Amino acid sequence: MGIEDVFSLVTYLPIRYIDETIITPIRDIQMGVLSQLEAEVIMADVLYKPKKMLIVQVKDASGSLQLRFLNFYPSQMKMFAVGTHIRVLGEARHNLFAFEMIHPQCKLIRESDVLPEALTPIYSLVAGVGQKTIKDAINKLFHHFDLKNYLKDYFLPSMYEKLHLPNLYDSLKSIHYPKDFKEVANHEAFTSKPYQRIIFDEFLAQQLSLRSNYLMRRALTAMPFKAKNKLTTIFIDKLEFDLTDAQKKVMQEIKNDLEKNHPMQRLLQGDVGSGKTVVATIAALQVIENGSQVAFMAPTEILAEQHYRKLNAWLTPFDIKVAWLTGSQSKKDREISLNMMQSGEAQMVVGTHALFQEHVIFKTLGLSIIDEQHRFGVEQRLALRKKGELNKVIEPHQLMMSATPIPRTLSMSYFADLDVSVIDELPKGREAIVTKLFSEDRRDEILKRVHEVCHAGAQVYWVCPLIEESEVLQLQTAEETYINMQSHFKDLRVGLVHGRMKSSEKQKVMADFVKGDIQLLVATTVIEVGVDVSNATLMVIENAERMGLSQLHQLRGRVGRGLLKSTCILLFQKKLSQIARQRLKVIFENTDGFIIAQEDLNIRGPGEFLGIRQSGAPMLRIANLNRDFKLLEEAKTIADQLLEDYPEASHLHLKRWLGLANERVKV
Ligand code: ADP
Ligand code: MG
DSSP: OOOOSHHHHHTOOOSEEEOOSOOOOGGGOOTTSEEEEEEEEEEEEEEOSSSOEEEEEEEETTEEEEEEESSOOHHHHHHTOTTOEEEEEEEEEEOSSOEEEESOEEEEOOTTOOOOSSOEEEOOOOTTOOHHHHHHHHHHHHHSSOHHHHTOOSSOHHHHHHTTOOOHHHHHHHHHSOSSHHHHHHHHTTOSHHHHHHHHHHHHHHHHHHHHHHHHHHTSEEOOOOOOOSHHHHHHHHSSSOOOHHHHHHHHHHHHHHTSSSOOEEEEEEOTTSOHHHHHHHHHHHHHTTTOEEEEEOSSHHHHHHHHHHHHHHHGGGTOOEEEEOTTSOHHHHHHHHHHHHHTOOSEEEESGGGGSTTOOOSOEEEEEETTGGGSOHHHHHHHHHHGGGGSSEEOEEEEEESSOOOHHHHHHTTTTSEEEEEOOOOTTOOOOEEEEEEGGGHHHHHHHHHHHHHTTOEEEEEOSBSSOOTTTTOOBHHHHHHHHHHHOTTSOEEEEOTTSOHHHHHHHHHHHHHTSOSEEEEOGGGOSSOOOTTEEEEEETTGGGSOHHHHHHHHTTSSOSSSOOEEEEEEOSSOOHHHHHHHHHHHHOOOHHHHHHHHHHHHHHHHHHTHHHHOOOOOSSOOTTTTHHHHHHHHHHHHHHHHHOHHHHHHHHHHHHGGGGGGGOO
């Protein structure tokens, strides 16, 4: 249940409350309302028809009621001996024959029993843990443990007073044992002061954790790279297009960062096709013109290869040597690359996570650029930062790129440890991609369309989600599709690329597609990120209903990359689940990645959206980004100042809330 210490137990909050403070006479019981009564057993009988059940009749001064149990133990029978007084809690209803409660909670009334004074909290449970276990455990904290001292506020009372928030102990006490239904209603809406206090504290812990990481890294030393505007200016002049205003803006932000003598820690976000790679290349040139090296990393070999080709073509005219490093290279090629990196002969190296490995040594690494940063694990990103530590004092600058736009609430919270730049504009002249939804039974029409597009000289992606037969999911395999396509389109050159292929094969196929030698490329989602073929104008995505929103958006971004009008056809199986229908509607109606991301976040929540295992960010258990946005803003406003003025208290606060989890975010 995620409960591992006193704090996580006492912040395990009720999901609702029930009223056991009053006894209702049987006559006054309302249908469907949870009520408590005290009554005397007048009859108990086990019936066997229509099936085994226990029927108990009880009465009080005002009337009588039937209790019915379908599951019961012989031991329970004792409680129902005629004449026994019991307390019963349940919802009454009428059936054809009787006024009854099914499976109410019952207990014997003892002399010493008094009614509780507060409402009873109800907690969510997991198999094997009963309501009573949790209730008792939390009760013990409040009555047999110095909880007041344990929960003492670390920050000055004046801070919370300014925010009109009560102290932590009182807040938790009120949430576990609210006095009345008015208080409960506010708790259940998360608007009560006690709840606001807890939520604020949780946000504050997250901010303190992320900001302290940020400030720690900011205190490190990096090589400052003064913009000489030599290579960079020539490069920009030579580009066959003008940079967008948004590109210029983020370029300036990065340029300023690189001139500082502490490491840049910047996240560059922009929708697919917004032109992040050019911006990253300009940053690289600023470092290279100062005599340092740049590492450029991509999550897949296909993407790394493509960056390599592009950067090679862009940079060779400047006499800049670009090396290439992946796990699948021959030993000899690898040695050559490694030597060029170590000697400094290569000013730039492009590769996959092979760049993270131990024996990869740079002469002087000034900047690492990480494309599609969310695809790399925390450890890998950490490992690359360590690369700069060869001489133990200098850290490389770091530029991370993300093609999954991040909604503002998320970047304010989970990305508070990074500076964020946003390219919020696409290059001019791009034709909007037309998205169409087709159900499976209209496959023939689509095949005809594919044929037309290829014959007009353009190219087509055909995306299948899985490559292996899976009866459960009934997804078609890419291999099968490939064979079918080949026999269907005898006059087209069809290719296949999927994740299980050897990387040399993969590269060959992609190169053939880029050259136009392959007209129809059957692919798994390995092409999801970054592949750039502007002559591809049609994409068909099979079983689109099974894919996530950001994945669909990324895939769709593979077409519409040139001046030609492009179409994305989403093929779906009939019988859509509610959530699949919702996703397809969003992707059909929207092309703006930020809107899609916001919808995705709303549907999936931040944990799933970020792939939290990877991001390593401390999760929020109680606070909700959309609902509690104002409190997030308040926590964010004061976090840096608290870290500076009250480092000790800040540390205690984030340790209280994050415990061990905090250790995982030091990236
Ligand atoms: P992404 O942000 O998805 O990584 P890329 O950097 O791959 O985008 O750019 C997509 C395509 O647009 C590339 O072919 C790139 O050369 C081109 N491009 C980048 N910036 C501009 C611009 N300002 N005007 C026109 N085309 C551009
Ligand atoms: Mg890209």
